[in-house]
Amino acid sequence: MSHSSCCGGFTPYSKDIPMDALDAFHEAMEGFVGVGYEPLCYASQVVQGTNYCFFCNATLVVADPVVYPAFVEVFKPLEGKACITHISKGKH
Numbered sequence: 001m002s003h004s005s006c007c008g009g010f011t012p013y014s015k016d017i018p019m020d021a022l023d024a025f026h027e028a029m030e031g032f033v034g035v036g037y038e039p040l041c042y043a044s045q046v047v048q049g050t051n052y053c054f055f056c057n058a059t060l061v062v063a064d065p066v067v068y069p070a071f072v073e074v075f076k077p078l079e080g081k082a083c084i085t086h087i088s089k090g091k092h
Contacts, residue, residue, distance in 0.1 A: 001086070002076040005047075009045065009053075009071075010043040010044065010045045010053065011043050011044050011045070011054065012013075012043065012066045013041045013043045014041055014042060014043070015023060015040065015041045016053075017041065017042050019089060021042050021044065021052055021054075022039070023037055024050070024052055024074055024076040024082040025042075025052065025074055025082075025084055026056055027076075027081055027082040028072075028076075028081075028082040028083050028084045029072075029084070032084070033061070034060070034061055034082065035058050035059065035060055035061060035070075036058070037054070037056040037057070037058050037070065037072055038056055038057045038058075038059075039054040039055070039056050039072070040054075040055050040056060040057060041054070042054045042055070043044075043054045048075050048077070048078060049075060049077035049078050050075070050076045051073065051074070051075050051085070052073065052074045052075075052076065053071055053072075053073050053074075054071065054072045054073075055069065055070075055071055055073065055090065056069070056070050056071070056072055056092070057069065057070075058070035058089075065068070069089070069090030070087060070088065070089055070090050071087070071088050071090055072084065072086075072087050073085045073086040073087070
């Protein structure tokens, strides 16, 4: 990985999202419908795999799109597919 982390903790948020993190994000979001998420920055935590927390612009897919901040948490195991573990609305 191209970033450093403290043992057991999340890295500070960074706007420079590396390709491995973006790959995990897109893999986890595959097939997700109703809301589009654009990652703006991320933090990570190395465990038996990697936990990612992405701060995103979320866009509700409706006739008059609604945009709001959101956190998307993703887990990428050492082997296997990345998955969404939690999504929460951010504060304005």
